[in-house]
Amino acid sequence: MxxxxxxxxxxxxxxxxxxxxxxxxxxxxxxxxxxxxxxxxxxxxxxxxxxxxxxxxxxxxxxxxxxxxxxxxxxxxxAGRRTPGNLSDDTERELTELFAELTAEQQELTLIQMRALRNANQQ
Structure with a gap:
């Protein structure tokens, strides 16, 4: 384990x-x-x-x-998983603003990276 x-x-x-x-x-x-x-x-x-x-x-x-x-x-x-961090309203707002300023290609790459990180935390 x-x-x-x-x-x-x-x-x-x-x-x-x-x-x-x-x-x-x-x-x-x-x-x-x-x-x-x-x-x-x-x-x-x-x-x-x-x-x-x-x-x-x-x-x-x-x-x-x-x-x-x-x-x-x-x-x-x-459960064999890492504890997710808490997301404050301010941090969520900042992430949304930063993400919105990325190009479509950068947004897709960022989503791929975030999914990979999430999946790594579930193993």
Whole structure:
């Protein structure tokens, strides 16, 4: 397993078990809380993640929001992913302005680079 941001080797299945114990919830309740199919949470628990990317970022973010005793960092690390940075309104505005000033070719190249970075963070 790849380790990120101080991960101690705990995987998502182990984190979900700790979460269930800490909050007194079951897999179906977790699924409802994060608006996911129960089969999705069950797959995490049984280490049967679909695809090569693992759990979707949105589900991990919702898991962190629904169960705040567990940080985004430890949830993403347990899923084997790097924690995405927070994007402030000012930074988003600046990125949009800078991007708009690029040529069409530069915009396409920038998108390719950004997709590659995103994909690298999901491995």
């Amino acid at each position: 790849v380790e990120y941001e101080g991960q101690t080797g705990e995987d998502l299945a182990q984190l979900i078990q700790r979460l269930k114990d800490a909050y007194g919830v079951n897999e179906s309740e977790i699924a409802r809380a994060i608006d996911a199919a129960p089969a999705t949470v069950n797959a995490w628990v049984h280490r049967k993640r679909g695809g090569t990317k693992g759990p979707r970022r949105a589900l991990l973010e919702r898991l962190a929001a629904a169960y705040p005793r567990f940080t985004r960092e430890e949830i993403f690390a347990a």
